[in-house]
Amino acid sequence: MPETQSPAQSLTRREELLRIAAELFASKGFRNTTVRDIADAAGILSGSLYHHFDSKESMVDEILRTFQEELFGQYDEILAGDADPRAKLEQAVRVSFEAIDRHHSEVAIFQNDAAYLGTLDGFGYLAERHAQSREVWMRLLREGVAAGVLRADLDIDLVYRFIRDTVWVAVNWYRPGGSLSAAQVADQYVTILLDGLGA
Amino acid sequence: MPETQSPAQSLTRREELLRIAAELFASKGFRNTTVRDIADAAGILSGSLYHHFDSKESMVDEILRTFQEELFGQYDEILAGDADPRAKLEQAVRVSFEAIDRHHSEVAIFQNDAAYLGTLDGFGYLAERHAQSREVWMRLLREGVAAGVLRADLDIDLVYRFIRDTVWVAVNWYRPGGSLSAAQVADQYVTILLDGLGA
DNA sequence: GTCTATATAACGATAGAC
DNA sequence: GTCTATCGTTATATAGAC
Numbered sequence: 001m002p003e004t005q006s007p008a009q010s011l012t013r014r015e016e017l018l019r020i021a022a023e024l025f026a027s028k029g030f031r032n033t034t035v036r037d038i039a040d041a042a043g044i045l046s047g048s049l050y051h052h053f054d055s056k057e058s059m060v061d062e063i064l065r066t067f068q069e070e071l072f073g074q075y076d077e078i079l080a081g082d083a084d085p086r087a088k089l090e091q092a093v094r095v096s097f098e099a100i101d102r103h104h105s106e107v108a109i110f111q112n113d114a115a116y117l118g119t120l121d122g123f124g125y126l127a128e129r130h131a132q133s134r135e136v137w138m139r140l141l142r143e144g145v146a147a148g149v150l151r152a153d154l155d156i157d158l159v160y161r162f163i164r165d166t167v168w169v170a171v172n173w174y175r176p177g178g179s180l181s182a183a184q185v186a187d188q189y190v191t192i193l194l195d196g197l198g199a
Numbered sequence: 200m201p202e203t204q205s206p207a208q209s210l211t212r213r214e215e216l217l218r219i220a221a222e223l224f225a226s227k228g229f230r231n232t233t234v235r236d237i238a239d240a241a242g243i244l245s246g247s248l249y250h251h252f253d254s255k256e257s258m259v260d261e262i263l264r265t266f267q268e269e270l271f272g273q274y275d276e277i278l279a280g281d282a283d284p285r286a287k288l289e290q291a292v293r294v295s296f297e298a299i300d301r302h303h304s305e306v307a308i309f310q311n312d313a314a315y316l317g318t319l320d321g322f323g324y325l326a327e328r329h330a331q332s333r334e335v336w337m338r339l340l341r342e343g344v345a346a347g348v349l350r351a352d353l354d355i356d357l358v359y360r361f362i363r364d365t366v367w368v369a370v371n372w373y374r375p376g377g378s379l380s381a382a383q384v385a386d387q388y389v390t391i392l393l394d395g396l397g398a
Numbered sequence: 399g400t401c402t403a404t405a406t407a408a409c410g411a412t413a414g415a416c
Numbered sequence: 417g418t419c420t421a422t423c424g425t426t427a428t429a430t431a432g433a434c
Binding site: 233234235245246249254255 | 408409410411412413
């Protein structure tokens, strides 16, 4: 029925183009991906992309906003839960690796291009999300120290950066569907973080 | 003496331009830094840069080669030393943070742009150095497990990636001359890695 | 929804004057 | 060693035909 395309079909085409763009942004970087790259991968010409999106920037904007709404919803659930401090830290690490597994492209774009994108108009929410993420982890760490399950002799800001970097940078080598599952990686990371490498 | 410029003076000007370029590559990324950006920062016009260098790529090539020769020389010294396995791991972490402190731009370029640069002709040594770095850390870890100072129940490849990522990604927030010295950061990272965060 | 065709700007790099 | 001037290419984005 070419005359009466459903909204669902339009949405599907739009989402398909966003998925293609996200994979290219993730693997080559936002600046290093041209609209011609995206159009080629989609089997159309570059000009045709502008029927669906206003600009290249609006594409990455939509990709990142959708992903971050889901991720921070999960962090909020952990904070609101009634698990003990050590379990909450473990949950936060696991949720992060699940995000790397299920939204690999989006995490890679956020990890590798957020610094540049944050300088553009309309991307101020990236800095807000960054601050929000810091608050989540810092609160988990402070609760852990207060409860006596985390050692108190370390610089807590440095510990935050250690965990944040360690978790998110894994997107650059972790491959969904590979030999190690996200849960397996998360288990070992939690072990190293909380118990250390020492025998 | 304008007629008889010494080699030292030419070298100084060349090194000054490389330093300016390295800072821009590090803060904005290689692809996102134009030759006009470099020339502007140096107070000359873009065409004048080509009196000193063949291309933008040859500039970053010279920056990375010089840095890596020094860094891997230090790793080799650690491997050849007679310290115990745990001390060698500590030394490797400290040497890495000293590199972040004293060669901040170079480390940032290697951390952020090596994946792209490695695809270019003439940059095959980046992959070689990457493999060499892996061998250094894997050898240190295997010796640690064999000596019984490191726990043996973890995936050693995953531990390698954990340490590598954790150490080098710190270049994105560490600032030379800031409130935390490289040695202080290295001390706390070694503590977290070997002893863990658990109380 | 895609194509043809093109506007406009920025890019890396070059040639020759000074 | 730098400047003037510009070439050739590629980038994002647009206008209108189909």
